[in-house]
Amino acid sequence: MANKNTVQETFPVLGMSCASCAARVDKTLNQQPGVSKAAVNYASGAATVEYDPAQCSPQALQQAVQAAGYDLLIKKDKDTLLEAEQAHDKRYHDLKFRTTWAIILSVPIVIIGMFFMNMPYANLIMWVLSTPVVFWLGRSFFVSAWKQLMHGSANMDTLVANSTGIAYLFSLFNMLFPDFWLSRGIHPHVYFEAASVIIAFILLGRLLEEKAKGNTSTAIKKLMGLQPKTVTIITSGGEQQEIPIEQICPGDIILVKPGERIAVDGTVTEGDSYVDESMLSGEPIAVAKHQGIHVFAGTINQKGSFRFQAEKVGTDTLLAKIIHMVQDAQGSKAPVQQLVDKIAGIFVPVIIGIAVLSFIGWMVLDGENGFTHGLLALVTVLIIACPCALGLATPTAIMVGIGKGAEQGILIKDAESLETAKKIDTVVLDKTGTVTEGKPVVSELIWDTSATNAQAPTTEYMQSIFYSLEMLSEHPLAEAIVEHFGRTRFTEIEDFDSITGKGIMGRVAGKMYYAGNRSLLEEKHITLSPQLSDAAHRLTAKAQTVIWFADEETALTIAGITDQIKQTSLQAVKELRASGIEVYMLTGDNEATAREIARTAGIAHYKAGVLPQDKAAFISQLQHEGRKVAMVGDGINDSAALAQADLSIAMGGGSDIAMDVAKMTIISSDLTKIPEALRLSRLTVRTIRQNLFWAFIYNIIGVPIAAGILYPINGFLLNPMIAGAAMAFSSVSVVSNSLRLKGKKIQSEVKPSTEKIMKKEFKVEGMTCNHCRMHVEKALNSIDGVHATVTLEPPVANVEFSKGEKTLDELQAVVTADAGDYTLKE
Known part of the structure; x- marks a missing residue:
């Protein structure tokens, strides 16, 4: 476990040519003093290192990697990224040049070797053409293999150098000393075409692989290109x-x-x-x-x-943090990659061992042709084995998946969370700022228009008084009323006073005005009209806060204030439930508000009056029941629950602490991005499994065939040239399969509801306690197409009909049968 002084940095790695290289750099970094964890990503060509600066430094890490035969870029500015990008471009153009010329020179060698073997000077022409292919265009394989040998290790280049070098030298010997074989009754075959074509195919594979790997990081390149110069x-x-x-x-x-474009x-x-x-x-x-x-x-x-x-500015901008987060995530490793890394670390030595055993087996069992067949088997086994496909299977899919998420506004902190998201079966939502907007707004402003009120309260004058009173208030709900009125003219308020827990008051033109709760008006003996009282009961039943505005004699208006449910919350909950995921809502708010929000959002399970520590305990309880839980929140009070959850998701508009703790961040705070993230996870994990399956199957089938296992059955021996082509395209196919993720759709197929919902309010007689209320509510909700909320004060039932309106008699019959002697009245 890293201590509090540990820092994490990502460094580009130069010189890696296969997964075995990445495994060696990974091992080298993890062995350095002060390094708590290091992960090398072959696909991104980067190493993410957690280390203690007191015990280790980037310079020490660079020296260790250089001693292993590679290089580490350690500068901490834009030049590092530029240098890495330039190295990639240089490598790509160099590969393109060498591949083109290798193919041009190999084509005539293949034609002569396959169709004109007996033409004059055929062997000499093939030798002249193959020599530059093997030792000039393919020199990097031999240079890399020699470096690995000097450091006591081996990689993919070792396999290529051994196979093509042996084929070339064996052919040269046969061309110069044919009598050695002729005297023994063996025809001295040459394999110049095999050596050159293998180099050409592997270079082509590397070229396509390099291009494909570049495509996996297009999300980063797009993000980095967003700032103006x-x-x-x-x-x-x-x-x-x-x-x-x-x-x-x-x-x-x-x-x-x-x-x-905006710069900062x-x-x-x-x-x-x-x-x-x-x-x-x-x-x-x-x-x-x-x-x-x-x-x-x-x-x-x-x-x-x-x-x-x-x-x-600089690295402190949201864009810079997103780029850094995506880079770190694309360089991280999924748990499944650990097994692959272990295999890649021993892959090359094992393949060399199999190749040598194949040669010995042929020598012992085949007699006259044992040497020739054994040599071909050795060369073919060395060529066909492909650790690159294994090394690329997981990281390319992770890079594309995380990049696609970033383009959709879903920031994924690491590969492990992307893999974990697939297993989620329960999503717990914080209410404020997650399901709701997290900001109080005026839902309704109702003026008293009854005949008993002789005022003209809807005039701009009355609005300006209400607005001006609230402008002076420090109450959190005052801002909602101020914003609702917008730029209403301010009226000077005299004798302004704030009454704690009740409201505010002030004098205008010698007349006192009040704004606050109902008890303030009752205390001042102000008349409340039936129209406003009924409206207040209706708003209260919907768990809204009611603010009254009155003069010295009469209540003039009421404002219903609520924390509105986000438009996307209903659709998100519907999508999650449609995919079989259970949804819970937690809130510190009161029972009535929680019940109404959950009902409106379509959330079946909720808990009200929950403290921050209670949220984490609730997550733990669900986990003990065997659930895989995702927690979605946006505030500091959610940080403990986010840390406890199997998958933590923060809303982008929330606190920095929540985003620091969370493994995913939804930039837009749009809840529909949650089911999108889970679908992206499932697609990415499916792609990883496909890649690993084909990479393992390729090597499991290809290596025994290359060794000649089919020869005793049907006389089939694999041509080294075909083996070279198969090896080259195996890694390309894995990367190409990962790139298919870019075209996958992660948006929901669940259409937004188009049902017309009718609403009606009924008075309920006979209720005396909360148990009565619960019985009536449960009875009404048992009716198909009916969603009801029943309150005790006032005793009313707010009923929504989504499948056609039910008559009063139909509702009464169910209430009487299921709840008891309660009466509904319109």
Whole structure:
């Protein structure tokens, strides 16, 4: 376990040519003093290392890797990424050049070797053409194999160098000293075409592999290309000045013109516009921006123009953190990769052993042709074995899956969480900020229009008084009323006073006005009209908070305030339940509010009045029942539960602590991204299993056939050239299968509900306690197409009909039969 002083860094690794290389670098790093954990990803060409700076340094790690025959890039700036990208481009273009010429030179060798073997100087021509292919275009295999030998190890290049080198030298001997074999009655075959074509095929495979590996990291490249290179700042003198993005400092005022990308994170100070944030959140609809609203680096301004103050720059921006998180996640290893790493670490020595045993077996059992057949078997076994396919099977799928998630606004912290997500059967949702918006809003504003009220309360004058009172209030709900009225004219308030727990009051033009709860108005002996009282009962039944506004004599209006359910929550819950996942909701709010939110969202199980420690205990309880639990939250109070869950998911609009603890982050705070993340996990794990199956099957079948196991049965011996082609394309097929993930759809097939829901309220007579209420509610909810919420104060039943309205007699019959002597009235 890493101590608190441990840091984690990701370094590009140069010189790896196969999974065995990655296994050796991995082993080397993990053996260094102060390193608590290191993981090398062959597909991404990077090493993620956790180490104690007091015991180890990047320079020490670099020296250790260099001693093993590879290199580590340790600079901590953009030059590191640039150098790694340049190394990739150089490697790709070098491979392209060598592959092209290897194919050009190999074609005539194959034609001569297959069809014109008896033409004059055939062997000499093939030798002249194959020599540059093997020792010039294929020199990297021999150089790498020699380096590995010097360090006491072996890799894929060792297999290629041994097989092609043996085939070439054996052919050269047969060409120069044919009589050695002729005197023994054996025809001196040459295999120059095999040596050159094997080099050509493997180079082609490496070229395609390099290109495919580059495609797996397109998500990172897209994210890194989102920031502009220059920005326009407003100087202290009010002048516009264009500067490089690196020179931006927190506090600078930046001008964003129509169509420009936003350079850093900040807050709008002037102007209005709409901003396309799809590249961060995955949401296609542009977001309105005005004074006081946050903007983020990499997003695109639409038609308007605005200014904003820079707050987070450089590596502190949301975009930079996303890039860092995706890079770390793509470099992490899934648990299934551990077995593959162990196999890759011993793969090459085992294959060399099998090749030697094949040669000895042929020598012992075949007599006259034993040497020739044994040599062919040795060369073919060395060629056909492919640790690259095993090494690429898991990381390429992980890279594509995590990259696809990032493009959809789903940030996945590591490969393990992506694998875990497939097993989830229970999702626990925090209420505030997760199921709901987390921000109180006015749902209804009802003015008293009854005949008993002679006022004209709907005038702008009364609105301005209500607005001005709430402007002076420090109560959290006051902001909802202020925002509801918008830019209403402010009216001067005299003798303003706040009455703790009840409301506020103030004088305008000699008349006192009040805003607060019902008890405040009753204390002041203010008249409450039946119209407003009935409306207040209805809002209370829906678990909404009611704010009253009145003058000295009469209540003028009520405001229903609620934390609205997100539009996406209903669809997300429906999708999760449709896929067989149980959904729970936890909240510290009261029972009535929790019940109403759960009912509206379609959540069958909920717990109200839950403290932070209770949330973690509830998760633990579900786990003890054998469930795999995902916790979704957004606040500091959710951090313990997030840490306890098998899979922790944070809403992007929540606290930094929640996002630090969570294994996944939903940038847009859109709950429908949860089922999308689970579907992405299932697709990725399925792809990994497909890749591993084909990689293992390829080697399990290919190596024995190459050794000649079919020869005693049907006389079949595998041609080394065909073995080279099979090896080259095995790793390409694995990467190509991973890239298919990019085209997979992770959006839901479950259509949003189009049912028309009718609502009706009934008075309930005969209820005397909470047990009565529960009996009536349970009876009504037992009716198909009926969803009911019953309250005791006032004694009413709010009923929703999703499959056609039921008559009062139908409802009464069920209540009488199932609940007892209770009466419903319209």
